[in-house]
Amino acid sequence: MADIALPLAKSTSTTTATVTTLPDTPTSSVGSRTFGRNIMNTSLIESKFLSHPEDLGVVAVGFSGGQCKPGVDAAPSALIEAGLLTQIRDELGYNLHGHDTVHLYTDLVPKEDPDYRNMKNPRAVSAVTRKIADQVYNQAKEGRLVLTLGGDHSIAIGTIGGSAKAIRERLGREIAVIWVDAHADINTPETSGSGNIHGMPVSFLTGLASEDKEDIFGWIKDENRISVKKIVYIGLRDVDAGEKRILRENGIKAFSMFDIDRYGIGRVMEMALGHIGSDTPIHLSFDVDALDPMWAPSTGTPVRGGLTLREGDYICECVHETGSLVAVDLVEVNPSLAPAEDIGAHETVRAGCSLVRCALVGTTTAVKMASILTSEPSLVYSRRVVEARVHKYHWPAVQLNIWMLIMLISACTIIGVFAAFIDIQHTLLLPVPWYFPYYITVASLTVFFILLLLYLIYQRRLLPSIVMIGGFILFVLWLTGLIVISVQLWGPDGSVSSECNLQVFGANPMPKGQTLETLAWLEQRSICQSWQAVFAFGLVGGVFLLWIMVIAYQVFADDAV
Numbered sequence: 001m002a003d004i005a006l007p008l009a010k011s012t013s014t015t016t017a018t019v020t021t022l023p024d025t026p027t028s029s030v031g032s033r034t035f036g037r038n039i040m041n042t043s044l045i046e047s048k049f050l051s052h053p054e055d056l057g058v059v060a061v062g063f064s065g066g067q068c069k070p071g072v073d074a075a076p077s078a079l080i081e082a083g084l085l086t087q088i089r090d091e092l093g094y095n096l097h098g099h100d101t102v103h104l105y106t107d108l109v110p111k112e113d114p115d116y117r118n119m120k121n122p123r124a125v126s127a128v129t130r131k132i133a134d135q136v137y138n139q140a141k142e143g144r145l146v147l148t149l150g151g152d153h154s155i156a157i158g159t160i161g162g163s164a165k166a167i168r169e170r171l172g173r174e175i176a177v178i179w180v181d182a183h184a185d186i187n188t189p190e191t192s193g194s195g196n197i198h199g200m201p202v203s204f205l206t207g208l209a210s211e212d213k214e215d216i217f218g219w220i221k222d223e224n225r226i227s228v229k230k231i232v233y234i235g236l237r238d239v240d241a242g243e244k245r246i247l248r249e250n251g252i253k254a255f256s257m258f259d260i261d262r263y264g265i266g267r268v269m270e271m272a273l274g275h276i277g278s279d280t281p282i283h284l285s286f287d288v289d290a291l292d293p294m295w296a297p298s299t300g301t302p303v304r305g306g307l308t309l310r311e312g313d314y315i316c317e318c319v320h321e322t323g324s325l326v327a328v329d330l331v332e333v334n335p336s337l338a339p340a341e342d343i344g345a346h347e348t349v350r351a352g353c354s355l356v357r358c359a360l361v362g363t364t365t366a367v368k369m370a371s372i373l374t375s376e377p378s379l380v381y382s383r384r385v386v387e388a389r390v391h392k393y394h395w396p397a398v399q400l401n402i403w404m405l406i407m408l409i410s411a412c413t414i415i416g417v418f419a420a421f422i423d424i425q426h427t428l429l430l431p432v433p434w435y436f437p438y439y440i441t442v443a444s445l446t447v448f449f450i451l452l453l454l455y456l457i458y459q460r461r462l463l464p465s466i467v468m469i470g471g472f473i474l475f476v477l478w479l480t481g482l483i484v485i486s487v488q489l490w491g492p493d494g495s496v497s498s499e500c501n502l503q504v505f506g507a508n509p510m511p512k513g514q515t516l517e518t519l520a521w522l523e524q525r526s527i528c529q530s531w532q533a534v535f536a537f538g539l540v541g542g543v544f545l546l547w548i549m550v551i552a553y554q555v556f557a558d559d560a561v
C-alpha cells in the first residue's frame with residue numbers, strides 16, 4: 001500500500017501532499033483524561049462502550065475513488081497540517097494510535113476497473129473499503145474510539161463495516177449510525193444516476209444492495225452490516241427520487257433541513273437520539289457537505305441551504321454527550337475545490353477540525369474558558385459534573401407514575417375522611433382527637449412530596465437520595481398513623497371495629513323506612529366504612545412508601561455500576 005508516512009517533526013512536503021505532523025511531544029506528557037482530573041482537556045462524559053476512552057485510533061484515508069473529482073484524497077493531510085491531530089493529542093488529551101500514516105491505497109487500485117452494474121471503479125472502491133474495514137476493526141476491537149479522516153463518503157462502507165463488526169464481537173451489540181449529510185447516499189447501483197459509489201454506501205451497509213462477487217463488495221458479511229432501523233439522517237436536502245422511495249419503504253428516520261428549520265437543531269437532536277436510545281453504541285459519519293457551502297465550500301457536491309457550522313458542532317457535541325460514541329468519520333473535504341480563492345479550502349478544513357473536536361470532547365470549551373477566567377475550580381465545571389451525574393439516573397417511568405397516582409389517591413382519601421370526622425366531632429360537640437389533624441398533616445406532606453417529585457422530574461434533577469430520605473421520613477410518620485388507627489379500630493379502649501360490628505353491621509333488626517333512626521344508622525355505617533377505608537389506604541400508603549425506597553435504591557445502584 002502506498003502511504004505517506006508522517007515524520008515526527010514539521011515537514012514541508014512529500015511528492016503528493018504537504019504533510020505537517022505532530023511535534024515530538026511524548027505521549028506520556030499528555031494530560032490524563034481520567035474523569036474530572038484534567039479539566040482543561042477532559043471530556044466530562046463517561047464512555048458507555050469504550051474500554052479505553054482515552055485512546056483514539058486514527059485512520060487517515062487518502063482515497064477519492066468513490067466519485068470523480070480529484071483532491072478529496074488530500075483531505076487527511078490538510079486536516080493534519082492544520083493541526084487537528086496535534087490538538088487532539090495535546091489539548092484534548094487523547095493517546096493517538098495509528099496516526100503516523102496517511103494511507104493512499106494505490107497498490108489496491110487495479111489497472112483495469114470497468115464499470116459493473118453501473119458502478120464506477122467498483123473493484124478499487126471494494127478493495128480499499130475492505131482494507132479500511134480491517135483498519136477500523138483493528139482499532140475498535142481494542143476498545144478505542146476510532147476517528148477516520150476521509151476521503152469521499154464511499155469509505156464509510158469500510159469504517160462502519162469495521163466498527164459494526166468490532167462492536168458485535170466485543171459487546172454483542174448492534175451499532176447505530178448518525179449520518180450527517182446533504183445526501184442520503186443510499187442509492188443502489190441500479191437507482192444511482194451518477195454511478196458514483198460515494199452515493200451508495202448506506203445501501204451496501206444495510207444489505208439493500210449486495211453483490212456476490214468477492215472483489216465487488218462480496219466481502220461484506222452480516223457482521224459488517226447495520227439495520228435500517230438504526231440509521232438516523234440529519235441535514236438532508238438533496239435526495240434522489242430512488243433514494244426517497246428507499247427511505248420511505250424502509251421507514252428510515254431522516255431529519256431534513258426542513259425539519260431543522262421547523263423544530264430547531266436542539267429538538268431534532270433530542271428526537272434523533274431518542275430514536276436510537278441510550279443503550280446503543282453510535283457511529284457518527286459526518287459529510288462536510290451537510291454544512292452550508294458558506295462554511296464548507298470545498299467539497300465535491302455542495303448544496304446550498306445547509307447547516308451552519310455551529311449547528312454542525314452542536315450535532316457533534318450532542319452525540320459526544322450521550323457517552324455512546326464509538327467512531328467518527330469526517331469525509332468529503334476537498335481542499336483542491338476552492339471556489340473563491342484559497343480561503344474556501346482553508347475555511348472548509350477549519351470547519352472539519354471544529355466538527356471533529358466537538359465530537360471528541362463535547363462542550364468542554366465552556367469549561368475551559370471558565371477555568372481560565374477563575375483560578376478556583378470553576379462554577380461551570382462543578383455544575384456540569386452535577387448535571388452529568390443527574391442525567392445518568394434512569395427512573396422507571398411507569399412505576400413512578402403508578403406510585404404517584406396511588407399515593408395521591410391514598411393521601412387525598414385520608415385527608416377527606418378525617419376532615420369529615422373533625423366536622424362530625426364539632427357538630428356533636430365532642431373534642432377532636434389528636435390523630436385526626438396528625439394524619440391530615442402527614443397526608444398533606446405526602447401530597448407536597450409528590451408535587452416536589454413532579455417538579456424535580458420536570459427539571460430532570462430527581463436524585464435517588466431525595467426520594468429515599470423523603471420516602472423514609474414519610475414512611476415513619478405514616479406508620480405511626482397506621483398504628484394509631486389500628487389501636488382505635490381494634491385496640492382495648494375504643495375499639496371502633498367491634499362497636500361497628502355490634503351497632504351498625506350487626507344491627508338487628510336493620511332499620512328500614514324514612515325514619516330518623518334509619519338516617520342515623522346510615523350515617524353511622526358510612527362512618528364505620530370510612531374508618532375501614534382509612535385503614536386500607538393507610539396500609540397501601542405505608543407499603544408504597546417502602547416500595548419507592550426500593551425503587552430509589554435500585555436506580556441508585558444501577559447508576560453506580
Ligand SMILES: NC(=[NH2+])NCCC[C@H](N)C(=O)O
Binds near residue numbers: 152183187200300
Ligand atoms: N457523499 C456524497 N457527497 N454523495 C453525493 C451523492 C450525490 C448523488 N445522490 C449520487 O448518488 O451521485
